[in-house]
Amino acid sequence: MEFLSDIASLINSTLRISTPLVFAAMAGIFAERSGVIDFSLEGKMLMAAFVAAVGSYFLGNPWLGLLLAIIACVSLSMLHGFASVTYKGDQVVSCVAINILIIGLTTALAAAWFGQAGLTPTLNEDQRFLEVTLPFADSLRDIPIVGIIYSDILSGHYVFVYLAYLTVPLVFWVVFKTSFGLRLRAVGENPSAVDTAGINVFSMRYKALAINGVLIAFAGAHLSTAVNANFFREMSAGRGYLALAAMIFGKWHPKTALIACLLFGFTDALQIRLQGVELPAIGEIPVQLIQALPYVLTVVLLAGFVGKAIAPNAIGQPYIKER
Amino acid sequence: MVSPILELTNINKSFGHVHANKNINLTINKGTIHGIIGENGAGKSTLMSIVFGLYQANSGIIKINGKEINLRSPKDSIINGIGMVHQHFMLVENFTVLENIILGFEGELVFGKNLEKAKKDLKNLCDTYKLNIDLNSTISDLSVGFRQRVEILKSLYRGAEILILDEPTGVLTPQEVDELFKILRSLNEEGKTIVLITHKLIEIMDLTSEVSVMRQGEMVGHTKTEDTNKEQLAEMMVGRTVLLRLDKSEVKTGDVIFKVENLSVKDDLDVTRVKNVNLEIRSGEILGLAGVTGNGQTELLEALSGIRKVESGEIYLDGKKVSDRQNFLDPRELKEKGLAHVPEDRQRMGLVTDFKAYENLIFGYHDQQPFSKSSILNHRDIISHSKKIMEEYDVRPQSPNLVTSNFSGGNQQKIILSRELNEKPKVLLVGQPTRGVDIGAIEFIHQRLIDMRDRGAAILLVSVELDEVLSLSDRIVVMFDGKVVGEKENKNVTDRELGLLMAGVI
Numbered sequence: 156m157e158f159l160s161d162i163a164s165l166i167n168s169t170l171r172i173s174t175p176l177v178f179a180a181m182a183g184i185f186a187e188r189s190g191v192i193d194f195s196l197e198g199k200m201l202m203a204a205f206v207a208a209v210g211s212y213f214l215g216n217p218w219l220g221l222l223l224a225i226i227a228c229v230s231l232s233m234l235h236g237f238a239s240v241t242y243k244g245d246q247v248v249s250c251v252a253i254n255i256l257i258i259g260l261t262t263a264l265a266a267a268w269f270g271q272a273g274l275t276p277t278l279n280e281d282q283r284f285l286e287v288t289l290p291f292a293d294s295l296r297d298i299p300i301v302g303i304i305y306s307d308i309l310s311g312h313y314v315f316v317y318l319a320y321l322t323v324p325l326v327f328w329v330v331f332k333t334s335f336g337l338r339l340r341a342v343g344e345n346p347s348a349v350d351t352a353g354i355n356v357f358s359m360r361y362k363a364l365a366i367n368g369v370l371i372a373f374a375g376a377h378l379s380t381a382v383n384a385n386f387f388r389e390m391s392a393g394r395g396y397l398a399l400a401a402m403i404f405g406k407w408h409p410k411t412a413l414i415a416c417l418l419f420g421f422t423d424a425l426q427i428r429l430q431g432v433e434l435p436a437i438g439e440i441p442v443q444l445i446q447a448l449p450y451v452l453t454v455v456l457l458a459g460f461v462g463k464a465i466a467p468n469a470i471g472q473p474y475i476k477e478r
Numbered sequence: 479m480v481s482p483i484l485e486l487t488n489i490n491k492s493f494g495h496v497h498a499n500k501n502i503n504l505t506i507n508k509g510t511i512h513g514i515i516g517e518n519g520a521g522k523s524t525l526m527s528i529v530f531g532l533y534q535a536n537s538g539i540i541k542i543n544g545k546e547i548n549l550r551s552p553k554d555s556i557i558n559g560i561g562m563v564h565q566h567f568m569l570v571e572n573f574t575v576l577e578n579i580i581l582g583f584e585g586e587l588v589f590g591k592n593l594e595k596a597k598k599d600l601k602n603l604c605d606t607y608k609l610n611i612d613l614n615s616t617i618s619d620l621s622v623g624f625r626q627r628v629e630i631l632k633s634l635y636r637g638a639e640i641l642i643l644d645e646p647t648g649v650l651t652p653q654e655v656d657e658l659f660k661i662l663r664s665l666n667e668e669g670k671t672i673v674l675i676t677h678k679l680i681e682i683m684d685l686t687s688e689v690s691v692m693r694q695g696e697m698v699g700h701t702k703t704e705d706t707n708k709e710q711l712a713e714m715m716v717g718r719t720v721l722l723r724l725d726k727s728e729v730k731t732g733d734v735i736f737k738v739e740n741l742s743v744k745d746d747l748d749v750t751r752v753k754n755v756n757l758e759i760r761s762g763e764i765l766g767l768a769g770v771t772g773n774g775q776t777e778l779l780e781a782l783s784g785i786r787k788v789e790s791g792e793i794y795l796d797g798k799k800v801s802d803r804q805n806f807l808d809p810r811e812l813k814e815k816g817l818a819h820v821p822e823d824r825q826r827m828g829l830v831t832d833f834k835a836y837e838n839l840i841f842g843y844h845d846q847q848p849f850s851k852s853s854i855l856n857h858r859d860i861i862s863h864s865k866k867i868m869e870e871y872d873v874r875p876q877s878p879n880l881v882t883s884n885f886s887g888g889n890q891q892k893i894i895l896s897r898e899l900n901e902k903p904k905v906l907l908v909g910q911p912t913r914g915v916d917i918g919a920i921e922f923i924h925q926r927l928i929d930m931r932d933r934g935a936a937i938l939l940v941s942v943e944l945d946e947v948l949s950l951s952d953r954i955v956v957m958f959d960g961k962v963v964g965e966k967e968n969k970n971v972t973d974r975e976l977g978l979l980m981a982g983v984i
Contacts, residue, residue: 334584341570341581348568351532352582353553468571476532 163307165424170308170316171382173420175200175374175391177319179398180405180412181326182370186232188330188407189363190343190469194250195235196371197395198257199228203375205261208275208386209268211282220282221376228375229368231257236364240357243473262388273388275379284381286311313381315373322370326409339363343467346474356474374398400453406464415456422449482544483508483671484529484560484640489538491524498524500695502538506640506688511662511672513682513703516692517715517916519886522675523565525692526642530562531555542640553582561633562642567625569617576600576613579632596635603634607664622770623654630661641665642673647681651770652944652977659685677715677917679708691715716917726928729952732761734797735936736817736905741791743774743781750789751777753960759905759936764927766951766968767940770980774960775940776822779909782938783819784809785827795905813842818898820891822909822940828894829882836864836878839897871896872922888919895923899930906930909940924950944973944980958982 179196186193203224211220231253238249262273269275292310296302330336342349342359350356374394379386397419405412426445433439482505489502498521506512516522527533529540531549539546542558549555555562569578576593579600585592597613604611609627617625626646633641643662647655662672662685674686682689682703689706691699691714699714736759743752751774759765769775780786782793784807793801795815800807807815821827829838840849840860848859864878873885873892882890891911898906908927912920927950931937941947947954954971956964956979964979 333588334580334586337577337581337584341573341577344570344572345568347564347566348570348578348581351530351552351562351564351568353551353556354582355551 159303160307161428163303165421165428166308167311168424168427169417169421170320171312171420172423173416174313174316174319175377175394176398176401176416176419177323177413178315178370178374178377179395180402180416181322181409182367182374183399183402184326184330184407184409184412185339185363185370186367187402187470188339188343188467189360190346190467190472190474191236191239191360191364192246192250192471193235193367194247194399195231195253195395196398197391197393198250198254199231199368199371200375200378200395201261201389201391202231202257203228203372204379204390205257205264205275205375205386207372207376208278208379209264211278211380212276215282217278217282217284217376217380220380221372224376225369225372228372229365232364232368232371233361236361239473240360240364243475246471246473258389261386265386265388273386275386278380278384282380283384284313284315284376287314287317313377315377315381318373319377320413322373323409323413330409335362340467343469346469350474350476360474371395397449397453400456403464403466404453404456407467419449419452422452480507480510482506483542484673485539485541485544486525486529487539487541489525489528489540490536491521491528491533492536493524498695499528499535502692502697504690504697504700506671506673508671509666509669510688511666511674511686513674513676513686513689514692515676515679515682515689515711515715517677518914519694519916520692520715521695522692523644526562526644526673526675529555530560530642556636556638559637559639560642561636561638561640563626563629563633563644563646565644565646565648567629569625569628571618572616574614574616575611575620575628575631578617578628579613579635583636600631600635603631606668607634607661609661621654622649623651623657626650626658627661630665634665638670640671640673642675644675645677646674647676647678649771649942651980652973653981653983655681679711682711683708693717712917726950727932729763729931731763731952732934734758735761735795736938737794738782739792739794741778741781741793742789743777743786744789745777751960752781752789754791755957755960755962757938757955757962759938761904761934761936762931763952764931764937764939764950766947766954767938767957768944768947768954768976768980769942769957771942773957773980775909775942775957777960778957779819779822779907779938779940783817783821783907784812810842813901816904818901818903818906820894820898820906820908820911822913824887824891824894829890831881831883831890833882834878835868835873835880835882835885835893836860838882838893839864839867839878841897843897843901867896867900868893871926886916887914888916888923891915891923892919895926899926902933902935904935906935906937907940908937910942911939912941912943912946944976948973948976956980 179200183193183196206227207220207224210223211217235249235253238244239246265275266272289310292306296306330339338349338354338359342356346356349359378390401415401419402412404415426448429440429445430442431439484506486502486504489499491499502525514522524533528535531552531554540549547558580596600613609631611624611627611631646658650658666672676682686703689701689703690697691711693715738755738757741752741755742750745751755778767775777786781788788801788803788806790803792799795817800812800815825831844850848856850856861878868876868878871892873889911923927937939947939950951968954966954968955962956976958980959982
């Protein structure tokens, strides 16, 4: 039984750890399917974490914190669009600028407002999201298998975890079953085809970026107002980049990107679990080695282990109509 | 009873300093097939892009069915019944035919009822005009001819009454051109107005009932097609008399200088694009390589010039092996052995367009005397050499200090050609020598290639322009799907025969 509950808790943490990756990967899909590179998932996630924590601290309601985070992230997305869609700047440069700006900005603002460089005050229970216990979770716990799945794996997560996994089918539906999705995919493949169909290429890209901003805000709020009760310096810790890798590894498709996110989440959950554990015949594995696992996996997977990922055809190219 | 469906009055359009359309007046009558002819860069495409709403005119009036309209985007044009088939197809390659056609005209937010209706409507349109298109196939699986039909179907579905086609035959085999013209005629019989933009005189004579001629951004003439002939139209296009036939002496071939044996080449995606190709070129001979774009010609040229790795097989120059899978000479070493290359994509591979003309004129030979001495460029000699060679090859304007991108396509090509021919190579590989080049320059370039041949060079000419291959070559091979599928002496061979080979039919 101890083995089963070990597995259950491993799956449980996989779901939790993957949550910000899923939001970020879905955000990335919208931007990149429209033909705009989004390296700035990292910076936007960090911004969202900061704004959500600060907003919730001042306003006393984590939902209002989330709302402010959404506004902040959509603004950053618009900034990215302004530089790279309207003014046809280099998309990667624009993203890097956003990432660097946000690292500095969050640290400086935290220092100015709270006197601690890159740290916001701890949120109390009213100011943060709490774990949600699903109905009957306690009473069903003792039923074999079902009890473990329902009460130990599915129940007891933050609201963002449930939202993240509901977002994936929603994204799939929007991208593949609606006319908006058709236009979105077309504008990332061949913007001229979209333009000659009488659709405004720029407005399509801005809409995609707006959705991107909304989704990435959830990832940041999850970090600072759910799993943690405050913001700290560089708390996104490369998750934005990891999500980008998962999205590419998932070939810009929500379903496969989800699998990739779960895989990264799983290796992370596993490395936490393996720390300090004596393995038979090997002994204790150095913690640094285990912590490197998700990143090693990323490199291996992206180095062509899963076949060639073919990006949207027009990605990274600003649309220029007249010669 | 003729009534004008489209009237343009005093249309002007500039791109920066280039005045692409000057005071254009044009009337297109309902139910006609109207040809617009002119050289590359005469402003035909620009004018039609204005009519399609893609570009906005700086001034002028556009009337449809007598009513003045304001075209701010393609949407306005489509609503007013204008459809356009662009030279480069406006299709999303990994979408299906259906998805491409409904794009922008889905009629619903979530796919459902309207999608089914669209399918039915499209099937009816396909039947009416015998288009024979499977709505569920992916564009990337379709041949160029079919992609073009998808474009036509797309315009019809969007309710086009005027269909503009921009250089529609450039990428087609002669048989596909026949099919296209058949479709266009049947559209015309159903009452659609067709506007055909082309630089090929024969198409105007073949298909159109009225023709307008453009030259250097101006409209220089209108006439009924039956009242004119090719020579007259050519003169109007160029502004002077042109030779439509090339003077070519009999071949006096020598030994085989360049030989390719069982050559296979892969592209960047690891797909074998050249399959077991054998070629022999003698001195004093032009070997023409015909084929529809994308059948391995590009990869073949790159392998022969040392840019791309050989997968298997051998290349011989002057009887000596120069390249196989293990040992190969790079482009520079090949150059030293007397092989020159005029690449297909002149702006990407032939030139550094941001460089000045004199820099491009010596590029690749810049480390040789007298251009440089102990790694230091000799500016004065380079400039005087550039001036001399620009005069010899009639590069206009004759200013070595002008940035290369400011030259026209024809003059850019002359810069490359003069650079490569000046070294008097034994073997010359030429890709698409006259693509995007005006008639005057075409004449000149063709004459230079013939001169090279007469001087004893072995020339491989790769071109998608069948007329060019037919008029220059002594011998013709056809490539299809990476293989050489036919070889003919250029005597009494017709474009029909070659067309069948190009399409892989025989």
